Amino acid sequence: MNAEEIRKLLSNKTVGIAGCGGLGSNCAVALARIGTGHLILADFDTVDVSNLNRQYFFKHQTGKKKVLALAENIHSIDERIKITAVDVKLGPADIVSVFAGCDVIVEAFDLAEMKRMIAETVIAEMPGTPLVMGNGMAGWGKSNTIGVEKPTENIYVCGDGTSEISEELPPLAPRVGIVANMQANTVLNILLGNTKEDTL
Amino acid sequence: MNITLNNRPETFEEESMTFEELIKRKNFTFKMLVTKLNGKLVRKEDRHKVYIKEGDDVTVMHLISGG
Numbered sequence: 001m002n003a004e005e006i007r008k009l010l011s012n013k014t015v016g017i018a019g020c021g022g023l024g025s026n027c028a029v030a031l032a033r034i035g036t037g038h039l040i041l042a043d044f045d046t047v048d049v050s051n052l053n054r055q056y057f058f059k060h061q062t063g064k065k066k067v068l069a070l071a072e073n074i075h076s077i078d079e080r081i082k083i084t085a086v087d088v089k090l091g092p093a094d095i096v097s098v099f100a101g102c103d104v105i106v107e108a109f110d111l112a113e114m115k116r117m118i119a120e121t122v123i124a125e126m127p128g129t130p131l132v133m134g135n136g137m138a139g140w141g142k143s144n145t146i147g148v149e150k151p152t153e154n155i156y157v158c159g160d161g162t163s164e165i166s167e168e169l170p171p172l173a174p175r176v177g178i179v180a181n182m183q184a185n186t187v188l189n190i191l192l193g194n195t196k197e198d199t200l
Numbered sequence: 201m202n203i204t205l206n207n208r209p210e211t212f213e214e215e216s217m218t219f220e221e222l223i224k225r226k227n228f229t230f231k232m233l234v235t236k237l238n239g240k241l242v243r244k245e246d247r248h249k250v251y252i253k254e255g256d257d258v259t260v261m262h263l264i265s266g267g
């Protein structure tokens with residue numbers, strides 16, 4: 001498939017981004033660059049100067065709602081991308097309503113508790129929708145420990161599975177970016193019809 | 201019993217055990233787990249009463265903070 005054929009196919013697709021921090025903002029930008037037709041961005045937070053070490057925002061956007069700042073940045077790259085910006089702290093009921101009709105959902109939360117909440121909601125209530133998660137990306141080095149797995153039907157998990165954030169192991173642009181782009185690559189692969197483990 | 205755990209075959213001497221027992225036996229020590237049995241979600245509060253038996257397909261995912 002050439003780049004134009006891929007762009008044409010992606011132009012009819014909708015991807016949900018649950019959380020617009022380090023994973024979500026970078027993943028959404030990668031998906032926008034390749035021509036994903038419709039992105040549904042959900043987050044409740046505002047851009048803080050401390051986010052700029054890894055998140056796809058700029059200094060002049062501090063204080064702005066993340067979903068609006070990200071929509072602005074995506075439209076600076078490609079104004080044809082349709083964006084639905086949802087300013088909400090997602091709970092189980094919101095996940096079902098906000099992401100109804102998505103071809104794929106990207107889990108891009110920071111807290112493990114929220115990751116579990118969306119995984120359980122999608123497994124129980126939207127079992128037909130693929131969920132691409134990020135799990136374990138704090139710190140530096142150890143690039144070769146980062147990978148993608150499909151532990152169960154329709155759930156894909158990117159990351160090293162062990163590097164949890166802490167005071168001494170902060171989330172930083174390089175490794176967060178690797179996982180965010182690995183999530184985008186997994187979404188692309190799924191949208192191109194590849195869902196078998198040996199294609200991940 | 202023979203089961204599939206996270207896409208791999210596993211054998212236990214017991215004929216069955218609860219999901220909670222399986223998590224202890226396999227030393228899944230991460231706090232935040234998502235568990236599935238034969239395609240269906242098993243919530244944390246149900247793990248002590250859901251039994252795993254011969255031929256079951258079991259998934260245990262652990263989740264950690266960061267993003």
